[in-house]
Amino acid sequence: MCINTPGSVTCVCPRGFYGDGRKDGKGCIKVTKSKSKTIILTGIGSALGFLLFLLMCFGLYKMLKKRREKMIKEKFFKRNGGLLLHQQTNEGALGKTKVFPSQELEVATDYFNESRILGRGGQGTVYKGMLSDGKIVAVKKAKLVEESQLEQFINEVVILSQINHRNVVKLLGCCLETEVPLLVYEFMPNGTLFELIHNPNNEFPITWSMRLKIATDIAGALAYLHYASSVPIYHRDIKSSNILLDEKYVVKVSDFGTSRSVNADQTHLTTLVKGTFGYLDPEYFQSSQFTEKSDVYSFGVVIVELLTGQRAISMGKTDDDRSLATRFLTCMEEKCLDKILDPQVLEQGRMEEVLLVARLAQRCLNLKGKRRPTMKEVSTELESFRISQMSCSIVKEEVEDETVFEAKPYIIFRY
Incomplete structure (x- = not known):
């Protein structure tokens, strides 16, 4: 079947034939079985070849992508301080x-x-x-x-x-x-000490014995960092928001980004002033020399937070009263501690114990670093306070049990 076109003609062979269909060309040649197989195999081979080419291209793309990702990861690793x-x-x-x-x-x-x-x-x-x-x-x-x-x-x-x-x-x-x-x-499910103190939960109030245990555990961790670790470590950012609480309310000191290791014979670090206002050692702020006693000062502020339930810095107050440490030291000097203490501390704590802890906090907040106790001394004192408090609690329980027993009426049976 031929169709005229401008200046030429286009012919199509019938089914079962192949060629150009022209008398002056190849004409129409009948397809034989061998020729048919050749055409089919050629088509299959072409398809398989194309598919293989696509697979090779895809594999090359994946390899290049993987190599690129590896190079990017290596770049990030180096840039992020991996070396x-x-x-x-x-x-x-x-x-x-x-x-x-x-x-x-x-x-x-x-x-x-x-x-x-x-x-x-x-x-x-x-x-x-x-x-x-x-x-x-x-x-x-x-x-x-x-x-x-x-x-x-x-x-x-x-x-x-x-x-x-x-x-x-x-x-x-x-x-x-x-x-x-x-x-x-x-993971620490109970948040931070800051949240526990300043966002109290009425269903789970923070008791005096709990406050004393928290202070003792923090002091023990800092004493370990200063004296028992392989090299002495100064934390440099002790504050209640950096103290985490696990499922049993056991404290975990965290955030060591600004911490520094020091040589055993090194007495201080001279660095740019880093820390959090309200917890920052005034001596360090003036001299830029951070010592182990600077951590002691920050810990003293945390003790005062536990005693008073107040924030280290109160933005709503005047400049003189803004610092919790300053207000606390003033109350200690004027012997009006009860005005600043948390009501729960006044209610639950024995005044002798509370006063001992308050005096320890006062020594930690001394403006002269040399007059502050070491974290080892602080830890030892708090541990002794806690043991004494636990002993008193046990004696009190025994006395109450004896009182209840003695108060029971005697019933006389007559036979």
Whole structure:
């Protein structure tokens, strides 16, 4: 069948034939079985070849993508201080700290969903996550990719890898292959000491014995950092919001981003002033020299928070009364401590015990660092106060039991 076209003609062969259908050309040639097989095999071969080409292209794309992702992760690892961490850890490849893949932490936090946020701080945001094994963790994500903050993150990994204490938060691992570094900690379900003191729960009031135990445990952790760890460590940012509480309300000192290790013969660190107003040692603020007694001052403010239930800085007051430490020291000098104490402390605590703790806090807040006690002395004193308090509680219970027993009427049976 031929169709005329301008200046030419187009012919189509009938079914079972092939060719151009022209008399002056190939004409129409009948398709034989062998020729049919050849055409079919040629078509299949062409299809398979094209499919193989597509598979090769896809494999090459995946390989290049994987290589690119690896290069990006290596770039982030170096930028996020991985090499610095490698140098500072004693055992080389991140020591005993587990390195989490970025994908696992993304899945654990539902891709850092805002509903998972536990808190925000100066260094970053903390998310609640669940690992593949079902373990609940807290994932700390850096806020900004700045060199100073990266140093704080790496410093926190190095510091916490050296510490093993029941009252210091445990670092489970880190991830440095993401755009910003991630740190993974054990999860603390009961928030911070700041929330416990300043946002009280009527169903679970913070008792005097609980306050004393919290103060004792914090002091024990700081004494360990100063004297019992492999190298002395100054925390440099002790405050109630950096004290976490586990499911049994056991305290865990956290946030070691600004902490520093010092040599055994080193008496102070000369650094830019870092810390939180209200907890900052006035001597350090003036001299820029941070000593172990600077941590003692900050801890003294935390004790006063526990005693008074008031914030370290009260924005609604005048400049002179804004500092809790200043108001407390004034009350101690004027012997009007009862005016500043928390009502629950007045109600539940024995006045002798409360006064002893208050005097210890007064010594910790001495403006001259040399006159402050060491954290080891503070820990020992608080431990003795607590043992004494527990002994008094036991004696009181025994006396009450005896009183109840003696008060029971005697019934005389007559036979």
